[in-house]
Amino acid sequence: MENKKKLVIGVIGADVHAVGIQILNHAFEDAGFEVTNLGVMVSQEEYIAAAVETAADAIMVSSLYGHGELDCRGLREKCQEAGLKDILLYVGGNIVVGKQPFDEVEARFKKMGFDRVFGPGTDPQDTIKALKEDFGL
Amino acid sequence: MNPILMIDFGSTNTKVTAVDLDGEKLLGTAASYTTVQTDINDGLENALKKLEAKTGKLDYTARYACSSAAGGLRMIASGLVPELTAEAARQAALGAGAKVLKTYAYELTEDDAEEIQRLAPDIFLLTGGTDGGNKDNILQNAKVLAGIEGTFPVLIAGNRAAARTCEKILTEAGKQVIVCENVMPKFNELNIQPAQDKIREIFLDRIIKAKGLSQASQLISGIMMPTPAAVLAAMELLSRGTEDFGEGKGLGELAAVDVGGATTDIYSMTDGAPERPNTIIKGLPEPYAKRTVEGDIGMRYSAAGIVEAAGLGAVSSLAGLDEDRTLELLDEITNDTSRMPDTPELEAFDKALASMAIKVGMSRHAGTFEKVYTPMGEAYAQVGKDLSRVDKIIITGGSLIHNTPEAVRAIAAHALYDINQPSSLKPQNAQVLVDKEYILSAMGLLSQYHPETALKIMKKELVSYGTAK
Numbered sequence: 001m002e003n004k005k006k007l008v009i010g011v012i013g014a015d016v017h018a019v020g021i022q023i024l025n026h027a028f029e030d031a032g033f034e035v036t037n038l039g040v041m042v043s044q045e046e047y048i049a050a051a052v053e054t055a056a057d058a059i060m061v062s063s064l065y066g067h068g069e070l071d072c073r074g075l076r077e078k079c080q081e082a083g084l085k086d087i088l089l090y091v092g093g094n095i096v097v098g099k100q101p102f103d104e105v106e107a108r109f110k111k112m113g114f115d116r117v118f119g120p121g122t123d124p125q126d127t128i129k130a131l132k133e134d135f136g137l
Numbered sequence: 138m139n140p141i142l143m144i145d146f147g148s149t150n151t152k153v154t155a156v157d158l159d160g161e162k163l164l165g166t167a168a169s170y171t172t173v174q175t176d177i178n179d180g181l182e183n184a185l186k187k188l189e190a191k192t193g194k195l196d197y198t199a200r201y202a203c204s205s206a207a208g209g210l211r212m213i214a215s216g217l218v219p220e221l222t223a224e225a226a227r228q229a230a231l232g233a234g235a236k237v238l239k240t241y242a243y244e245l246t247e248d249d250a251e252e253i254q255r256l257a258p259d260i261f262l263l264t265g266g267t268d269g270g271n272k273d274n275i276l277q278n279a280k281v282l283a284g285i286e287g288t289f290p291v292l293i294a295g296n297r298a299a300a301r302t303c304e305k306i307l308t309e310a311g312k313q314v315i316v317c318e319n320v321m322p323k324f325n326e327l328n329i330q331p332a333q334d335k336i337r338e339i340f341l342d343r344i345i346k347a348k349g350l351s352q353a354s355q356l357i358s359g360i361m362m363p364t365p366a367a368v369l370a371a372m373e374l375l376s377r378g379t380e381d382f383g384e385g386k387g388l389g390e391l392a393a394v395d396v397g398g399a400t401t402d403i404y405s406m407t408d409g410a411p412e413r414p415n416t417i418i419k420g421l422p423e424p425y426a427k428r429t430v431e432g433d434i435g436m437r438y439s440a441a442g443i444v445e446a447a448g449l450g451a452v453s454s455l456a457g458l459d460e461d462r463t464l465e466l467l468d469e470i471t472n473d474t475s476r477m478p479d480t481p482e483l484e485a486f487d488k489a490l491a492s493m494a495i496k497v498g499m500s501r502h503a504g505t506f507e508k509v510y511t512p513m514g515e516a517y518a519q520v521g522k523d524l525s526r527v528d529k530i531i532i533t534g535g536s537l538i539h540n541t542p543e544a545v546r547a548i549a550a551h552a553l554y555d556i557n558q559p560s561s562l563k564p565q566n567a568q569v570l571v572d573k574e575y576i577l578s579a580m581g582l583l584s585q586y587h588p589e590t591a592l593k594i595m596k597k598e599l600v601s602y603g604t605a606k
């Protein structure tokens with residue numbers, strides 16, 4: 001049981017969209033991950049504190065309300081500062097305002113240090129596949 | 138009649154309280170100086186003589202005791218993240234009635250090691266990592282502790298996957314080690330009761346002997362607990378009661394303050410759930426029965442801390458003194474900590490100090506909220522307990538209970554919501570109940586055996602002084 005890969009998930013910033021993260025929580029648990037769900041309105045510091053304490057393998061950031069780009073800035077740097085050197089960072093949801101070409105959005109978030117970026121309407125199974133790939137499972 | 142004796146070995150006074158179990162009433166209280174230097178029984182006998190003068194000779198069928206003598210139960214706690222396991226460890230120690238000398242987060246440094254050695258705690262509480270979570274930190278800290286000289290026992294209550302290795306490291310270094318469940322088995326899940334039970338056991342086994350209290354323990358029929366743990370037990374009983382209806386009904390949500398010479402203890406009995414709609418709770422879950430201790434604010438040893446925390450201007454204007462005079466008086470009482478408020482000036486100064494101690498203590502104890510503007514409108518994020526609907530404040534402690542009702546009401550009013558601290562979730566209005574006979578610790582002891590009687594006596598003996606204002 002203790003060999004399960006550990007994920008910290010939550011909706012970043014002042015975002016209160018509570019449904020998607022719940023679905024992700026179940027999907028990830030069903031797929032055999034150990035999930036720490038921080039819920040909505042999660043600050044960068046909270047993700048990091050939870051990841052440090054649980055020795056998490058990945059932080060999954062959700063953002064729906066359009067301010068994702070602002071909210072996510074500096075998260076990778078803070079992880080490094082906190083000693084989370086190799087932690088995986090994923091982001092998904094409606095992470096930017098309106099409809100923008102996904103490859104541009106993806107490039108911007110990758111530059112911020114995210115390992116994977118998911119657009120609106122991503123099937124949780126796609127994310128799980130990506131996680132397994134990244135963990136070499 | 139079925140008389141029972143409760144003894145509280147305090148740092149200055151040994152207090153004795155006699156209760157009649159059959160009549161369910163208080164028979165009398167008395168106090169005398171604590172004598173840890175010589176034989177703790179001397180002070181106890183003096184107090185008992187005084188009590189006997191009031192109650193006549195009593196044939197006690199049981200004797201229970203609590204103690205905060207010889208420095209109380211001095212603990213150091215350590216965890217990983219300051220807001221998570223380090224805070225959980227601190228709360229575990231505080232709730233067990235300890236005086237928390239220091240709380241460390243992350244890795245202990247060489248400087249920390251020196252400090253720990255110098256502070257020489259009675260117990261070190263080592264935590265860090267959720268179960269299956271981070272191991273490196275607690276292992277590293279076990280190694281640092283192993284290198285520290287000192288006989289203090291180490292209580293390990295961290296990541297269970299690392300507990301055995303920590304135990305080995307410390308046992309090999311000759312430390313006494315006790316392992317128990319993690320204070321935070323899962324992220325943000327507080328599990329402090331097992332650690333608290335172990336702290337109580339260690340207190341009984343080792344600390345009482347080490348502090349010269351064992352001579353007294355021969356006289357004592359039941360558990361010996363740290364005084365703050367007894368007070369906490371009394372408050373929780375008073376709040377929750379023993380039943381939901383009738384005589385056993387508790388008083389419901391309440392707060393309590395005890396301003397001592399060196400520290401200020403604040404208690405709250407409430408789940409602290411948000412009163413405001415649209416509020417999301419952040420941070421650790423809060424225990425229903427919560428105790429915080431402000432080590433830097435107190436009426437004598439820590440009077441300077443009150444002035445520092447509240448501001449010289451605030452204290453002097455409340456006392457009606459100019460700032461220079463306030464500083465002179467501060468000097469006087471810090472140099473002579475047994476000084477009584479024997480002049481009108483000192484009396485005013487003491488009231489101002491007590492008021493500010495309560496204000497600072499309650500502000501630190503109560504939760505806070507923050508407005509967050511979402512594109513939808515306003516929402517709130519709450520950290521800590523919302524005390525705004527708590528409508529009773531218990532005043533206990535030698536420095537406060539002897540004041541006039543007007544003075545106590547005015548002092549207690551400083552525990553309330555303050556327009557200048559709009560984000561602090563302090564009580565809005567409160568009735569002031571005074572522990573005039575100073576029996577809360579005794580009732581906490583009694584509650585361990587006879588909760589119904591303890592509740593009845595508290596309800597009778599706590600005096601209402603009206604509404605705080």
Ligand code: B12
Nearest residue numbers: 015016017018019020062066091092093094097098511512
């Ligand atoms: C319900 C809802 C609300 C409710 C939320 C109630 C609640 N507490 O949950 C309320 C009314 C409060 C609300 C408010 C707002 N909302 Co709204 N809301 C929606 C709505 C209709 C449905 C969201 C939902 O629950 N979907 C169902 C779940 C299952 O899907 P999901 O959230 O998308 O999550 C899935 C995937 O996105 C993905 N996913 C999500 N996160 C992540 C993370 C990772 C790492 C990965 C891999 C995948 C992933 O997996 C999830 C499960 O399948 C959407 C529109 C829509 N149809 O999506 C708008 C929508 C999200 N809201 C929007 C907006 C603008 C707002 C407001 C700003 C409106 C306003 N102007 O006031 C506010 C913001 C409030 C705030 N501070 O957060 C916009 C966002 C636009 C943008 N990003 O550019 C949307 C897209 C509507 C729109 N088309 O304009 N909203």
